[in-house]
Amino acid sequence: MTDPAPENNEASRKSTRPPRINSHKQFRDEMAALRARLSLSLQQLDHASQQLGRDKRLPPATVSNVLNRDRLPEWDFVADYLAACGLSEDERHPWRDAWQELRARGHDTPDEAAQAAAAPALEADPAAGPHHRGRARAARSAV
Incomplete structure (x- = not known):
């Protein structure tokens, strides 16, 4: 069996770089997406971490x-996860940068981005009824 073409390897390596990440949830989702793009099962990830x-x-x-x-x-978990996914130290740097940026914001509570996204949806949904729409308005006006 032959090795994949170099451009295919390069394309898959480029996909290991995270996009601009704006929330804790997005960071976690991108970690899961990375594993999926690399076609690694959770068992394979565990095995790879043991091999390292x-x-x-x-x-x-x-x-x-x-x-x-x-x-x-925690960064130790992220670093171990990325290493088990096969990312080199250099390939982990953009992830570390994104992690540090999110950590510096100091949001260790549930993702504010998800909470903010839910409020307009309540007001825009006529089926939600006046009670829910009013609560969304009151939450925004309290800010």
Whole structure:
């Protein structure tokens, strides 16, 4: 069997760079999307982390729990995850930059972006009824 063409390898490596990330949820979603683009199962990710000799394994349940929490994962977890995905130290730098930017904002509570996005949807939905629309207006006017 032959190796994939170099341009295919280059294209898949470019896809390891995160886009502009604006929320904790988006960061976690991009981590999951990276694993999906690389066609790695959670079991394969755990196996890869063991092969790297990491102190922390990445059991499927742990990965799932961390990526589904409403907070930014700790950098040690992110670094181990990215290494298990096969990213080099240089390829992890943009992820570290995005992580540090989000961390500097100081939002360790549920994603404000998701909460803000929900408020206009309530007001725009006539089926939500006046009670819900009024609550969305009151929440925005209190800001």
